[in-house]
Amino acid sequence: MLVALEEARSLLLGGGEGRSPAWCAVLGRVIAAGCAQLRRQGEHGASARALCDTIGHSMMPQRWRAALFVQCVKDLDRAGQQERACRLCEAAHTSHLDANGHLSSASVASLLESSGGGSSTEALKLGAVQLMAVRRVLKKLAVPPRRWKRPALPSLAAPREVHLRGDEVLDGGDAGRRLGWRAADGSIARGVEEYVRLHYLSGAGGTPWSKGVHLENALFLSLFALLMWDALFAPLPGAFGSSSSDAPDDLLSGCGSFASRRADIVGALLKRIESAAPDEQLDGTVPQDTPVASPRAHLSLSARLAAAHAAHYGEECIGLDWSRLDLPLLQWTATALGGRVVAAICRALADDYGGFSHGAPDLLLLADRPSAAARFVEVKGPNDRLSDSQVAWCDVLARAGADVEVAYVERCV
Template identity: 30%
Template structure:
């Protein structure tokens, strides 16, 4: 199918059009059997359009939204946007006189333009002119209801507005002024403006109208991209997701993003059947519906919102698929619905959703919701069952913290965990810097010296060394892993069988840690792959000097321990590593340092990494920073100081408990 650009541009076809046509050719080659009649027709018709029309459509598709002012579509290679849009309109792909809602109008118009459009409102209500744009919209929206507003309702609104305005007209002029320094005064003025605005709005309003009906004096036009949903579907089939835009081509051409070239077969693609595309889009629509739920009601437990949640869950469950990847997306969506219910204190709804959700963490959330619902017996039974076979180190850690609390609430004796090696913890008092700097940087500068330099690395260094050593397994051209040239990671990176599918490749990389060959491999990839997108490598932090120093001081045995834990749970273990690393090059040794400023506490993933390092003899410590002028805990009461000290002690104990729980999980997995 011909999709190449014709040489009708004086200086050649623009880069974005060539890239879009390259994507269409790619889709025609790989997805011909999944495209329907409309999509085939689009590919044919697009190739036959005038060059300016093709360029205009792609320009609009690359921008956010589907509504555009013609005055904002001026490009030298396109010329007059209305002339270029005419062939698109003839095909029904673009609407040159779309109806605009009030929200659409506000999104397309500057504040100055809105004051011109609503000049009558400005005259009737002087306070209207002083309102911020969001408040102007709120003041007007109630009088421009979307949907089929009947005449009776229009008359009622107008009558109410007229009645309120009669009292308003006799008000002092000062009462209309908006005091921007006082929010209460602004709200009061906003309410009065809304009353006055109601008088100036015609009872014959409609929910949507062309721009010329909103603003008779305008010389501008608005274009709406009607074909956008079909093009979004094509974009989904090309990228395998909807978060990547057509601009990926441009960013790659400009060198902003560079990608590894994976030699995958033409048969490798994101979707194997059209139904999978439909399922993805259906799940995406449900996710958008979830995002709109907070707009339904500001009150938790409102009947309207509860009904919407029930309908949303039912819609998600009705989506039929046997595709494991799409089942994972469904599980993640259900988990987010459960989280929404928790935030809204809707405990029964949250329980019902978590009960049918297979996303990691759903079982723990069920226990927490049961606890919040004061159903302690059920919570304890489920937590005990989960503790016998935890799904991850994270769940084991949370259950170890939760079970003693449930035992106390049930009046049962608590079972004390076996003591584990504590994490070393110290404190340093430093002068607060004049410039605002992260506390980690201040600690780094304090500790660093010529003989023992300190680097701020957090998650970057260990992840990067792993990514550089294991570059080949990560970017292996396995079926379903890669299917377009703009992937920074394999599609199955977080799949349960990610490691298993590449086990021999990872084993070969880890064997280099035993043979000593790992150093050359890491340095070679550091040079050859520089700048290429990777889910593990932080190019902005890496320098040849840092990598060389790390390889000199980090034992291969410790690298292997870190890499093995990363590979066990990539999603959970890529973060939580200590902030700083200090090297002693002359002694070829190092130490990891987690920095905590005043009021900071260790996060769960940090506690798990600290516990793992302590258990395996990896040098690590926690450093608490206090500011000299404040004292160790100045500015707080004695009770608060004691509480802070107790919290630090609890963190140390929790890290020890986490070590036991993590080791138990590892042993259980190894045994199975």
């Protein structure tokens, strides 16, 4: 892999200006994989140098430059170059405070001090999750004596934290193979997430949860696809690279171009979602009066999902796997969460689909009436911590009023 890294760097820096952006993106993937190998070997400085050269290249696509910029900042920090990392973070933070939200190419080239390859003239814009990640690094680095004046950073909504203790079951003693965690009923839960799910379904915490779902991201992506279908497939000039594309090209750009280019339709759809009529049915079954597709504003979230499902079933769309899609679960989830939370989920994905397409909470707990409750739970085992995308999702959900908590599971001593 390291040999491939050097070959990719040579191709990029030695003659990449004449290459297409798609070819440079392939080289970028090879370089990113090689840098990951360097980090596994503890060579963060070498990884940062390779990333600096790649980010500043004139033909590297914007999406890749932004992702590698964030990793470069982290590598510089780990390599002991905190001052340089701090300056990069400060430049990115301040540039995204105005309406333009772009870090100029001159600033990038100057701060990166790349070794060649044709400096990019395109300004750099970070996605929402990438910007939050950079600001987290800045918060850690901009402290005395490096910085006597702390930067004014946006606050993040903190989820509730709970700490659970459990017995980890090992095969053959303390040094044996991990089998799982012992649940309250004596069974062995295969993994820490399943242990926490069974913990809540047993009635712990006082809420009688009737269903616990291993969430990850599939449910959020399905909600977004069905509820925002009209925005995804709006007939804009040049939106799709080919007739067989399952999403517009700018959805994964990470710099908000999808939402800004469709501001009117995205805004209208989000307003309808947020103000959707209440749905009395919360038992996880499909309503009997499943409607046909309709743009009427008074439809409930459950009815909107059923309408989109009926109108578009089987059509190719990013984030949808029709063979695995559970419509009753989607309806139950949307109704339990309410329009404000569902709109926040869709807004986050519209603004930064690439950044928010991973990192959703591990579990979703649902309760029947009368409580009609829903709770997101991010599960962290021993020595585990929240990633940037997980912090971003917790912030989005908590700000919208969702019940969000992080469950830290520790081994019983």
